[in-house]
Amino acid sequence: MQKMTREALLEKARELLSSGKVSAVLGWKKGEFDYDVTPAVFDSVDALEDFVWGDFCGANLSKYLIKETKKHRVLVFLKPCDTYSMNQLLTEHRFEREQVHAVGVPCDGMADINLLRRKAGEGIVSVDSIGEEIKVETLYSDEPVIIDRREVLLERCVNCKSKKHAAFDELLSDAGEDSSSDRFQDVEKLESMTPDERFEFWQNELSRCIRCNACRDVCPACTCETCVFNNPSSGAENKAPVNSFEEQMFHIIRAFHVAGRCTDCGECARVCPEHIPLHLINRKIIKDMNAFYGVFQAGAEVGAKSPLLDYTVSDIEPGAVFDGRDHDA
Amino acid sequence: MQRIGVFVCWCGSNIAGTVDVQAVSDALKNEPGVVFSTDYQYMCSKTGQDLIQDAIKAHDLTGVVICSCSPRMHEATFRKTVAAAGLNPYMLEVANIREQCSWVHKDIKTGTQKAIVLARAAIAKVHLNAPLTPGETPVTKRALVIGGGIAGIQAALDIAEAGFPVDIVEKKPTIGGKMAQLDKTFPTLDCAACILTPKMVDAAQNENIRIFSYSEIAGISGFVGNFSVQIKRKARFVNEDLCTGCGACVEKCPMKKVPNEFNLGMDNRSAVYIPFAQAVPKVAVIDPDACNMLKNGKCGLCAKVCTAGAIDYKQRDEYIDEKYGAVVVATGFEPISLQKFDEYAYNSSKDVITSLEFERLTNAAGPTAGKLLRPSDGKHPEKIVFVQCVGSRCDGCSEKGKPYCSKICCMYTAKHAMLTRDKYPDTEVYVFYIDVRTPGKNFDEFYRRAVEEYGVHYIKGAVGKVTPENGKLLVQASDLIDNKQLLIDADLVVLAAAIEPDKSARPLATQLTASMDTNDFFTEAHPKLRPVESPTAGVFLAGACKGPKDIPETVSEASAAAAKVIGLLVKNKLTGNPCVASVDALLCSGCSACQNVCPYGAITYEEKEFRMPDGVKMRRAASVNPAVCQGCGCCTVACPSGAADLLGFTNRQIMAEVDAICR
Incomplete structure (x- = not known):
């Protein structure tokens, strides 16, 4: 159970809607079942009846701000990890900050x-x-x-990266603290495999991909006007699972696409209907970037330059990868 | 469909020796769009170029593929060729079947196969080529010379003489560099100071030259004709405009025990100092690590005695931003550290010295006023052993030394030996060498004079160990010609330490995007035909920053680099590169990634209007200023949406090449 009550969120939503400070609320509503919670836009106090808050509100609402802020000034409820995505989107100028009233909700971990x-x-x-x-x-x-x-928390909540909101207009509770997590442990396990074992691992995982595009559609870093996979002139269109190589290419292209911008929010793995641990690909890239360029958390602050878009004289020489030098050194 | 002509060059036997050029030309006849294919011995010759031009006209070609050497070598040549025949020069592609093919393969079959594949890629690219027209950029008529040694001084003087303003940035408090520390110079034995210091004064007095001494390059951006440079002027705590160089402060300074860098630590200087009597600018500088006033606010004597009021303890580092059209790199060399060469007892005995230290010991302005005295006891050495190639020509011990020959050591050691025998005929002088290398005008004659007239003992062999014992240095060595072991009780051992590029060179090269070799020497655009140019346009190289070099060579390179700079600065406009970036606004999501990585500030964002199926939308999108863009392509890889593309190297063209190779 979340310590913060649904009523507290509702009260805030009602207050801002009725005062006219916002004209829409981004929250969650119940689906067919209790656990079937989906993101939702509420544009009136009455509509808030369907509003839910609980252990299945894992969905990160940041991405919906791009669309909704074009029509409304929006109240958005953000869990600590969600705020990184909002910051990253602001860094990329995807919406106007003034159009958002961000309310930080404390989170006790979401259920899987x-x-x-x-x-x-x-x-x-x-x-x-x-x-x-x-x-x-x-x-x-x-x-x-x-x-x-x-025992049933989402992987990303077990390895919670922060209970502290990276951005907010107001908080519904006291400010939380950074958590220390072992989120790179699973990446290390993959790194310790032989290349053949690792290939087999991913082959096995990715072979289940049905190219439903859920990972892409939910990803707050995937906000291109036209996705390369939908663009006939991109050369990457229809990288559908025609063969085992192409089904991997989709995920590899996507991982590189979000490299340096991925906040490790874990939505890709959460929504994957085939339970592919997609977050591990992104997390491997984050781990390598941390080793090469110093620790960087995408979305920790608005306007921060990702190491991949920045150059300093002390940057590691690209050859280091080929030298087989110890990445953690 | 393009009508493509393929021209396969033999490059004499350079390509034809490892690639069956006829087979390549025949195979390519069947490629889609190819209407003409032939081979010729030297495609870059007049006859070869005529062949291309005739074929363009006869076969109505719309695109040309030349299979030859690297495009770095002759792309420009062939672009002119096709342009003269009426084609847009950017409808040409070069398949590099020499450097990337014939030179790296031994087997004709493999070489031929690869040449065909590379040519196929070029053909696939030409199919997607579009005519491009270059723009023009203005030239900032000012040159920057980095390094104020003899190379930098000479280059600056020559550029200034041609009427262009030029700035010298020197990290030490005075210009003059290594040459200022030398005593005599081979092979004519004129004293270094006598020929260098007038040039230093010339530089200081030339109204086109500004000298930024005690300064460093803090940042460089821009491109040929338009470099923006930030110069950091380190605080010298003395007002350069007020100081008269009278030296009263130096005399009164109570902190007199600071190792003197100019004499390589063989004597001391004060905390406020003028590096040497002929320093330019002749201005004092306060060493903040040694000065009591700067460290703990106690003293202030120098300010009291300075009648000019030049001492300024509150001075801070100052940054100057300036624009330049061309940059000359003249960062020079340093002798390597001998820390790892314990066998020569350099670290344990004061009487084992480097050749540069020997220069100071024999220099009239040096720590011994030119008298050759042992550093340990100030006695006259009666037996001196010179060891050549210390850290040079190291094979398999690259951890310790350098693989290359330091080039100048044979000559300066002959000079040291000869001058010692000349001044102190009672001193015995031994020189241990691997080879004596003295090519150069009057060089070998000079060395022979040392042996024949001055009786220097030249011994081919290596020194194994130097052991300090009872005030002597026991030198164990082998004589390879007489095949015996020698034991010499020397008074002084002089090590000809290898030279390496100055430590500031690597970060500078990174900022200039100028390439370097594995030893951190700058590489030339072409080692023979463009020896003073870096592959980076607008960056020129002079002196030891690109390899060991003596003074005559350094000076001629400096003048050569100056001539290149002048040739650039006289132009009012430079023809730009039409292969610039462009952004497909429809795909752009406005994230600013491209703007973040653009080194030239060529990308701006604005609210653009888009007519979409559901009405007109305003959205933030990037646009590229083609006059500023240099076509580096950073934006194309940074763009997460694939909206940025590089004309002439579009993603589609590159994918077409890859597809052709993988076919």
């Missing part, structure tokens, strides 16, 4: 429905969070299953 399913089984009909427990009712059992919330 896939992990929950694995523990509670299929046929979930209702999910109820109480404290650190999640009560799950399924079609196939009379008794609700009780699950420890901490």
Whole structure:
């Protein structure tokens, strides 16, 4: 359960909507099931009835600001990790800051429905969070299953990078703190594999890709006017899974596309219907960049230059990669 | 569809020796769009060029592919050729089948195959080529010379004589460089000071020359004809305009125990000092690491005695921004550190010295007023051993020394040996060498005089170990000609340390985007035909910054570089490169990535109007100023949306080349 209540968020939304300070609220609404929470735009106090806040509000709302700020002044609820995406989008001039009223919501970690399913089984009909427990009712059992919330957190919440909002107009709670996470541990595991093992790992993961484009569509760094994969003259169009090489190319092109801009928000992996750990590709690039150019967190501040778009005399020589020099040195 | 002509050059046997040129030409006849294909012995010759021009006319060619040497060599030549026949010069592509093919392959079959593949890529590219027209840029008529040694001084004087303003930036407090530290110069033995100091004064007095001494290059941007440079003038705590160089401050300064860099630490100077009597500018400088006043605010004697009121303890580093049309790099050399050469006891004995230290010991303005005395006890040395190639020509010990020959050591060691014997005939002099290399006008005669007239003992062999013992230096060496081991009890050992580029050269090269070799020497645009030009347009090279060099060579290079600079500065406009970036505004999302990486400030953003299916939209989008863009292509790789592209090297053209290679 989130310590911050739905009522607190609603109160803020009602207040700003009715005062006319904003004309729309970006939040989450319930889908068919409790866990089926989707981003939503609420343009009236009445509409707020559908507003939800809870363990399944993982969706990062930043990207929707591009579209909505063109029509409205928008109240957006942002969890700490979401604020990095907003900053990164502002760095890239994707919308006007004045069009946004950002309300920082504290976050106690969001639940991963896939992990929950694995523990509670299929046929979930209702999910109820109480404290650190999640009560799950399924079609196939009379008794609700009780699950420890901490065991079903999203990977990105287990490795939470910060409880501190990188940007906000107001906070609904006290400022949080940076968390120390071991988010590069999984990357290190991949690095310790032999090239053949690693190739097999990714071959196996990426072979499941159905090119639904969910990772691209949800990614707050993927905001091109025309995506190269949709542009007939780009040469990269239709990099569909015609063969095993091309299905990898889609993800590799995408990883390089967001390199230096990816805030590691983890939305790509969260939405992937095939459960491909796509965040690991981006995280590997972040880890390498940190080793080469010093620690850089995209979106930590508006206007910061990514090391890939910046040059300093002390930059590592590109040959270092080929020298096989120790990246962490 | 283009009508493409393919011309395969033999380059004598350079290409034809490893590539079956006839087979290449025949194979390419079947490529799509190719209507004519032939080969010729020397495509760059008059006859070769005529052949191309005739074919363009006879076959109505719209595009030309030349399979020859690197485009760096002759692309410009062939562009002129096709232009004279009425084609747009940018409808030409060069497939490099020499450097990238015949020179790196031994087997004719492989070479031929690769040549065909490279040519196919060029043909695929030409299909997508479009005519391009270059613009023009103005030239800033001012030159920058980096380094105030003899190379920099000579280059500046020559440029200034031609009527162009020129600035010298020198990191030391005075110009003069290494030559100012030398005693006599080979092979004519004129004293270095007598020929250098008048040039230093000339430079100071020339109204076209500004000298920024005790200054460094803080930043360089721009391009040929339009460099923007930031010069950092380090605080010398003395007002350069007021100081008369009288030396009263130097005399009164109580802090007299600072190692004197000019004499390589063999004597001391005061905290406020003038590097040497003939320094230009002759202005004092306060060493902030040694001055009590600057360190803890106690003293202030120099300010009290300075009648000109020039001392200024509050002086701060100052930054000057200036524009230049051309840059001459003359950063020179340094002897290598001998820390790793323990076998010669350089670190443990004061009487083991480097050749440059020997110069100071024999110089009238040096620590011993020109008397050759041992640094340890001030006694006259009776037996001197010179060791050649210390750290030069190192094979397999690159950790310690340099693979190259330092070039000047044979001559200066002959000079040192000869002058010692001349002045002190009772002193025995030994020179250990690997080879004696003395090519140069009057050089070998000079060396022979040392051996034949002055009786210097030249011994072919290596010194294995130098051991200080009872005030002597035991030199263990081998004589390779007599095949015996020698043990010499020397009083002084002089090491001819290898020379390396100045440490400031590497970061400077990075800022200039000028290329360097693995030893950090600057590389020439062409080692034979463009020896004083860097491959980076507008950057010229003079002296030891591009390889070991003696004074005559350095001076001639400086004048050559100056001639190149003058040739550039007399032009009012430079023809630009039409291969500039362009942004497809429809794809641009306005993220500013391109603007961030553009080294030339060629990209601006503005709100643009877009007519979309759902109405007219205003959106932020990038545009490129083609007059400022230099076509580096940074924006094309930084753009996350693929909106930025480089004319003449569009993403589509490059992908077409790759596809042709992978076909």
